[in-house]
Amino acid sequence: MRKLFCVFLAALLLAGCTEGNAGGGQGAIETDGAGESAAVWDPHEWEPTVTITRPSLTEDEKEQIRKEVARQLVSDPELQESLPDVPVVAYYDSFREQEKKQAECMTEAGFKAKALQTGGLSFGQYPESQQRAFQLAGYTCQxxxxxxxxxxxxxxPEQIGLVYDYWNEYMIPCLKAHGYTTDVSKRPSRESFVQNFFAEDGAGREWFPIDLQPYLENEGGHEDVLEACPALPPSDTLYGVPLK
Structure with missing residues (x-):
């Protein structure tokens, strides 16, 4: 079974923040001075190319996916064999709100955490001896x-194409208006991007220009850019859910 993409994406966004660099050319940090239109950008004003409808699932399907997502936060082999069955407290239809709750839950469990504006969580330092406890807390909170x-x-496929359009029609021009140039030299065609996005060798995601935002958040002082030019479209556009 293919790894659930939301976990992959959160890890990718978080990696840009924890490593503290812009990461080699996906979203370059070359600046040429903010344009006059930098103050008028609003991602909610972008007109999506397609309308996404949230799929309906049976209770059994929801439970299966819930467990699959949570188990992917555990790499310790022994812990994987003894994971408890934890009941749901509440479902979230906003990634941002869920990550805030996850950070709160992890902090209460003894592992200081913060939900990042660009997506994903950042954690404070903890001893290596606490690695298993950290993974169990992450699993339990999820x-x-x-x-x-x-x-x-x-x-x-419709969502992949929508993201491709958003990057090219909104995010890249928005970043340029704020003085940041995105490298598009390896940008594939829309058709190729959609068709090969989940290729097993990862070739379909060689152009994935969202490493600038985590870099800017890690550096600090760029809230205007992060709010105006988010890495992904608003949740209601991408997932067909109400904004929180």
Whole structure:
């Protein structure tokens, strides 16, 4: 079974923040001075190319996906064999709100965490001896406060195409207006991007220009850019859910 994409995406966004660099050319940090239109950009004003409808799932399907997502946070082999069955406290249909709750839950469990504006979580330092406890806390919090499982599944082709259009029609021009140039030298065609996005060798995601935003958040002082030019479209556009 293919790894659920929401986990992959969160890891990718978080990696840009923890490593503290812009990461080699996906989203370049070359600046040429903010344009006069930098103050008028609003991602909610972008007109999506397609309308996404959230899929409906049976209770059994929701439960299966909930467990799959949570188990992917555990790499310890022994812990994988003894994971508890944790009941749901509440489902979230906003990734941002779910990550805030996950950070709160992890902090209460003894592992200081913060939900990042660009997506994903950052954590404070903890001893290596606490690694298993950290993974168990992450699993437990995810089981208690999961995303709506309908949103935790791989992107459909329509969503992949919508993201491609958003990057090219909104995000890249928005970043340029704020003085940041995105490298598009390896940009594939829309058709190729959609068709090969989930290729097993990862070739379909060689052009994935969202590493600038985590870099800017890690550096600090760029809230205007992060709010105006988010890495992904608003949740209601991408997932067909109400904004929180």
């Amino acid at each position: 089981m208690q406060f999961p995303f709506d499982p309908a949103l935790a599944r791989d992107w459909a």
